Amino acid sequence: MKSRSQNRLSETYTWLWDKAVHEKAEEALFYWLLQIPHYVRGTGSIIKKSLTQSINVEGYCLYEVYGNFDILLRAWLNPDQRRSLGSWFVEHKEEIPTALPFEVTNYFHWGFDNEELLQAVKIEQNWETILAAQKGDEKARAIAKNAKIGKLDQTTSEDTMKAFLLLNSPSAPTAGDLDGILANIRQLFKKEFKDLLQPSLYFGRGFATGIVKVRLPLRAYYRLRDFNLALRSAVGSWGIEITTLNVAGILTDECDNISEASVRRLRVRIAQVEALLPGLYSLPIPDERIREVEGFLANNYYLKKLSDEWLADMKKLLLSYATSDSDDTMDVISLSIGRMERYLNKNKEIFIKLLGLSNETHKELFKFIRADTNEPSAGGLFRFYVEALSANGRWTQTKESNETLKAAVELRNICVHGNYDKLKENWLSHLKTTYEAMLIFSQLKRAFNELSGIKI
Numbered sequence: 001m002k003s004r005s006q007n008r009l010s011e012t013y014t015w016l017w018d019k020a021v022h023e024k025a026e027e028a029l030f031y032w033l034l035q036i037p038h039y040v041r042g043t044g045s046i047i048k049k050s051l052t053q054s055i056n057v058e059g060y061c062l063y064e065v066y067g068n069f070d071i072l073l074r075a076w077l078n079p080d081q082r083r084s085l086g087s088w089f090v091e092h093k094e095e096i097p098t099a100l101p102f103e104v105t106n107y108f109h110w111g112f113d114n115e116e117l118l119q120a121v122k123i124e125q126n127w128e129t130i131l132a133a134q135k136g137d138e139k140a141r142a143i144a145k146n147a148k149i150g151k152l153d154q155t156t157s158e159d160t161m162k163a164f165l166l167l168n169s170p171s172a173p174t175a176g177d178l179d180g181i182l183a184n185i186r187q188l189f190k191k192e193f194k195d196l197l198q199p200s201l202y203f204g205r206g207f208a209t210g211i212v213k214v215r216l217p218l219r220a221y222y223r224l225r226d227f228n229l230a231l232r233s234a235v236g237s238w239g240i241e242i243t244t245l246n247v248a249g250i251l252t253d254e255c256d257n258i259s260e261a262s263v264r265r266l267r268v269r270i271a272q273v274e275a276l277l278p279g280l281y282s283l284p285i286p287d288e289r290i291r292e293v294e295g296f297l298a299n300n301y302y303l304k305k306l307s308d309e310w311l312a313d314m315k316k317l318l319l320s321y322a323t324s325d326s327d328d329t330m331d332v333i334s335l336s337i338g339r340m341e342r343y344l345n346k347n348k349e350i351f352i353k354l355l356g357l358s359n360e361t362h363k364e365l366f367k368f369i370r371a372d373t374n375e376p377s378a379g380g381l382f383r384f385y386v387e388a389l390s391a392n393g394r395w396t397q398t399k400e401s402n403e404t405l406k407a408a409v410e411l412r413n414i415c416v417h418g419n420y421d422k423l424k425e426n427w428l429s430h431l432k433t434t435y436e437a438m439l440i441f442s443q444l445k446r447a448f449n450e451l452s453g454i455k456i
Contacts, residue, residue: 015141015148016109016256021130022076024287025262027059028103030082032073032089033207035098039070043095044251051075055084056261058134062251063162069098072164072245074254078262102206108182109200127263134257160197160215162247163224165231167210169240177238178203184234185212193227195220209240273297277315277322285322293322296431303435310336310438317434321427329423330415333434337378337412340441344381347448351388354451379409385444395447401440408437 022029036043044062051057059076077085089099130147132140173181182201189199197215204210212231216223224244232242273280273294280293296318297303303314313336320328382405389395411433414422423430 015133017130017148017258019107021147021258022059025127025258025266026078027076027258027262028078028082029107029202030073030075030077030085030104031102031202031206031211032075032085033069033098033100033102034071034073034096035068036070036096044071046092046095047071047073048252050088051085055081055088056259057081057085058257058259058261059255060252061254063164063247064249064251065164065245066248067243067245069245071251072247076256076259078259078265080265081259081261100207102202102204102208102211104202104204104211106178106203107201108186109198127258127266130258131260131263159219160217161221161224162213162215162250164245164247165212165214165228166208166243166245167212167235167240168243169209169238171239172205173203173209173238181210181235181238181240185231188227188230188234192230193223195223196227208243269294269298276303277318280319280322283323289322289324292428293318296428305442306435306438307442310442314435314438317431321431326420326423329427329430330418330420333411333430334415336434337408337437340437341378341381341412343441343445344385348381348384351385351448351451354448378412379406382409389444389447395443404433404436404440407433 019029034047044064048062051060057075057077061074063072063074064070065072075081075085086101089096129140129144133144167181182203185201189196193199195216197217198213200213202211202213214224214227224246228242228244235242270281276297277293281290303311306314313332316332317329317336320326320332386395386397386402386405390397411430
C-alpha cells in the first residue's frame with residue numbers, strides 16, 4: 001500500500017512543458033522583481049487575483065524573497081498579457097513603486113545534463129490535448145507525454161528551499177560569451193553539485209544578464225554557500241557579479257501551464273490566416289516559415305488595404321514564400337510590378353494634362369521617363385508620377401516612400417533576370433517591399449482617378 005506521502009507525491013504536480021509548446025502558443029517567460037513598501041502577504045493576493053482574473057495568466061508563480069525586494073514573479077505571457085501586466089504595474093505604482101522585468105531569451109532546465117532533453121520536441125498534439133493534460137486527464141497526458149520535459153513537484157517545500165542567483169554583467173555578453181558561461185555552469189551541476197535539485201539557467205534582458213534557479217534540501221543549506229562561491233569562480237572571467245535571492249515562501253503553486261487565453265488568441269489568428277490562405281497549415285512547411293508568414297500578415301493587418309487584384313498577388317507571393325518556390329515568387333513579383341509599370345506608361349500623357357502644370361515643369365518631368373522612348377523605365381515612371389503629384393500638391397514625398405519605390409524596381413530587375421541567390425537573401429524584406437509598393441501604387445492610381453473623375 002502506498003503511504004499518504006506517496007499518494008500526495010503522485011498527484012500534486014504540474015507539467016513543465018518543453019519551450020516549443022509555449023513558443024507555439026506565442027508565450028515568452030518573464031520574471032518581475034517587485035519592491036513593496038510595508039509588505040504584507042495580502043499584497044500577493046492582489047497580484048494573484050489580477051493575474052488570474054484580469055490578465056488570464058495560468059502559468060505563473062509568486063515567490064517571497066529576502067533582501068531589497070519582496071516578491072519575484074515568474075510568468076509565461078503572450079504579447080497581449082505582457083502589455084496588460086505592464087499597464088497594471090503602472091496603474092498600481094503607488095502600491096508597487098518598483099517593478100523590474102526580465103525577459104528570458106534562452107533557458108536550460110534541470111535536464112541540461114541530459115543532451116536529449118536539450119532538443120526541441122516536435123509537437124504532434126492539438127491544443128485540446130495540451131489543455132486537457134494540464135487539467136489532469138490521464139488519456140491526454142499519455143498522448144502529450146513527449147511534449148514535456150519534467151514535473152514541477154509541489155510536495156517537498158517543507159524539507160527543501162529554493163534560491164535564485166542573479167548574474168549581472170557590466171556589458172551585454174556575446175553569443176560566444178553565453179556559450180562559455182553555460183558550459184562552465186553545466187560542469188558545476190555535472191560534477192561538484194549533483195546534489196542540487198532541478199537547476200535551471202536563464203539568459204535574457206532586464207534586471208539581470210541571467211538567472212540560476214536551484215532547489216536543495218534544508219539539511220544541506222550550507223551547499224548554497226559553496227555553490228555561490230563556485231559560481232562566482234566559474235563566471236568571474238566575464239566580470240559577472242552574483243546576487244542571491246533566497247526564497248522565503250511561495251504564495252502560489254509553481255505552474256508552467258499554457259494559458260487558455262493564449263490558445264484562444266492563437267485560434268483566432270489561425271482562423272484569420274486560413275481565411276486568407278486556405279490550406280496553409282496542411283502544407284508540409286517548416287514551423288519557422290509558418291510563424292514568419294503569420295507574423296508578416298499580423299504586422300500588415302492581413303493586407304486589408306489592398307484591392308482584390310493586389311490581394312490575389314500577395315496571396316500567391318506568401319504561398320510561394322512559405323513553400324520556398326522561387327520560380328513562383330519571381331513570376332508574381334515580375335507580373336505585379338510589371339502591371340504597375342504598364343498602367344503608369346499608358347496613362348502618363350493624360351495624367352500630365354490633368355495636372356495643369358506649366359510647360360517648364362512638363363519638360364523637367366518628362367526627363368524622368370525619357371519622352372523619346374516608347375517604354376520608359378519602371379523607376380523613371382514611378383519618379384515621374386511622384387514628382388508630378390508633388391508639384392501639384394497632391395503628394396508628400398518621404399524618404400521611406402522613395403526608398404520603397406527604388407527597392408521595388410531593383411526587386412523587379414532581380415526577378416526578370418532570374419537571380420535566385422539575390423532573391424533568397426532576404427525573402428521577407430522582398431515581400432514587404434512588394435506590399436508597400438502596391439500600397440504606394442494604389443495611392444498614385446487613386447490620385448489619378450480623382451483628377452480624371454473616372455476609373456481607368
